[in-house]
Amino acid sequence: MKPFNTVGIIGAGKVGTAIARRAVAAGYDTAIASSKPREEIELLTQIMVPGATPKNVEEAVDADLVVIAIPLPKYQQLDPSLFAGKIILDVMNYWAPTDGVIEEFEGKVSTRVIAEHFSGSTVVRALNHIGYHDIDEKAHTGRGAAVASDDENARQTVMQFISTLGFDPVDAGPLDNADKFANGTDIFNGEHTAIEIQELLNKV
Amino acid sequence: MEIGVYSFGDTQRDENGNLGHTGETIQNLFEAIKLSDELGLDYFGIGEHHTETMPMSSPGAIIAAAAAATKQITLGSGASIISTDDPVRVYQQFAIADAIAPGRVEITAGRGSSTETFPLFGYSLEHYDQLFADRLDLLLAINNSESERVTWSGSTRAPIENLAVVPRPVSGKLPIWLGTGGNPGSSARAGQLGLPVSYGIIGGQPARFAPLTQLYRQAGKQAGYAEEDLKVSVATWGFIAPTREEALEKMLPGWINLNIEMGQLRGWSQPDTRAYYAQAADGGAYFIGSPDEIAQRIVDLHGHLGHMRHFFQMDLGSTPHEWVLDSIRLLATEVKPRVEWLMNKK
Numbered sequence: 170m171k172p173f174n175t176v177g178i179i180g181a182g183k184v185g186t187a188i189a190r191r192a193v194a195a196g197y198d199t200a201i202a203s204s205k206p207r208e209e210i211e212l213l214t215q216i217m218v219p220g221a222t223p224k225n226v227e228e229a230v231d232a233d234l235v236v237i238a239i240p241l242p243k244y245q246q247l248d249p250s251l252f253a254g255k256i257i258l259d260v261m262n263y264w265a266p267t268d269g270v271i272e273e274f275e276g277k278v279s280t281r282v283i284a285e286h287f288s289g290s291t292v293v294r295a296l297n298h299i300g301y302h303d304i305d306e307k308a309h310t311g312r313g314a315a316v317a318s319d320d321e322n323a324r325q326t327v328m329q330f331i332s333t334l335g336f337d338p339v340d341a342g343p344l345d346n347a348d349k350f351a352n353g354t355d356i357f358n359g360e361h362t363a364i365e366i367q368e369l370l371n372k373v
Numbered sequence: 374m375e376i377g378v379y380s381f382g383d384t385q386r387d388e389n390g391n392l393g394h395t396g397e398t399i400q401n402l403f404e405a406i407k408l409s410d411e412l413g414l415d416y417f418g419i420g421e422h423h424t425e426t427m428p429m430s431s432p433g434a435i436i437a438a439a440a441a442a443t444k445q446i447t448l449g450s451g452a453s454i455i456s457t458d459d460p461v462r463v464y465q466q467f468a469i470a471d472a473i474a475p476g477r478v479e480i481t482a483g484r485g486s487s488t489e490t491f492p493l494f495g496y497s498l499e500h501y502d503q504l505f506a507d508r509l510d511l512l513l514a515i516n517n518s519e520s521e522r523v524t525w526s527g528s529t530r531a532p533i534e535n536l537a538v539v540p541r542p543v544s545g546k547l548p549i550w551l552g553t554g555g556n557p558g559s560s561a562r563a564g565q566l567g568l569p570v571s572y573g574i575i576g577g578q579p580a581r582f583a584p585l586t587q588l589y590r591q592a593g594k595q596a597g598y599a600e601e602d603l604k605v606s607v608a609t610w611g612f613i614a615p616t617r618e619e620a621l622e623k624m625l626p627g628w629i630n631l632n633i634e635m636g637q638l639r640g641w642s643q644p645d646t647r648a649y650y651a652q653a654a655d656g657g658a659y660f661i662g663s664p665d666e667i668a669q670r671i672v673d674l675h676g677h678l679g680h681m682r683h684f685f686q687m688d689l690g691s692t693p694h695e696w697v698l699d700s701i702r703l704l705a706t707e708v709k710p711r712v713e714w715l716m717n718k719k
Binding site for chain 2: 205242306
């Protein structure tokens, strides 16, 4: 059962288009936006995410759930006031070897920095530990997905959303628990069922 | 279908696991290029990498040497990290190699999957996108220039006002490819610029790149480029031995070494060999097997991507040099003719 109808994906790269394809397949009214104006991603959307609608960022945020899937170092380019009152699904990771060292992310759960930037929104952390190939290839194969948020309702809503995408959601509790499935953790590094993820969450 | 090899250099290890001399790595690579040329392979790509295990830091230097030491093979960079190099210098090096081996020298411009060049050459990763776009623009401006005199201005480098960039390639222009790992925006950009595109596919199912090639070709067509200008090449890991079992066995230790090294850099855990075998299965990203299997898989992938060139990285994680040469021999003498035969049969 879909918990809502509309999804806005911010980011038209490998990750954004993969999640958008799953959202379209699950029957959501799906919009996709990037740093480029809408016209410039029309062809990309038509071919990479058939069934989704290309939009500008300020239009794409008009959705029940907004997924942010841009390169993490660019997050400040998104105006938080556009996202006020929205549920945001943060799927981005901080990888110093590829992003360079960014002081504000050092020693922190990256999604906490995102939540501070989007302080008027409700941030949920999930899908960051599933690679973009696997978003396409491993949906509906019993693969588990950890979901964390400080907001109980938002967490449950995103868990339902993830379930409709074809992954088995696991309640990971509050946002700070996102460090249990950040890069470098066993959950991040391997492929796990929901039960295995639950065990790994309990262990850490 | 052109068949070839690419390498970043692969430093050997002694029986205790200690890394050998990085100069020897270059000598081995040079030998592999010469052998590939003698046996009739179509392409050898030299990637830019700056690590002790993969020390092929300057593609232009070895391509110039190889230009003089080979007769028929096409030599290209795979890729030149132009974001952190000076496009004028890159162009000059490759134009000089083209003078020695006319029409056999190409540049592939890429961002590179690793970022060591940023601290090494004093650039900030903050400007990752801007550097790449700006320097690609300069590289293309030089290539498209009607004469030696180039005029250009951009945002990451001093402008050039009617200055000579010499020599010009004796074959007119150099083929300049755009290297990408599958970002949709890069495919669209390659099409808009009318550049041939080279996909580096090191994970997932290569057939899933089909929509990217459609996006590339469609963007190119919309920008007014002819179909024959819109070429696709594919680079994957690969290893060939007389049997599938032997090929899998020979590439595995190198794969494990590479994953341990990457894992230390990026916080991965111990490599899970199940991932190796899964990727090496039919439809996966690793082309490891017998000549019959690899030829069939190249042709099958061609049905999805329509690529005109497929080339393999065989030397990774200190795979013994002799094994790599054996794999190159089989690629040239067994795989390539089978691919030709299968393509003609299509």
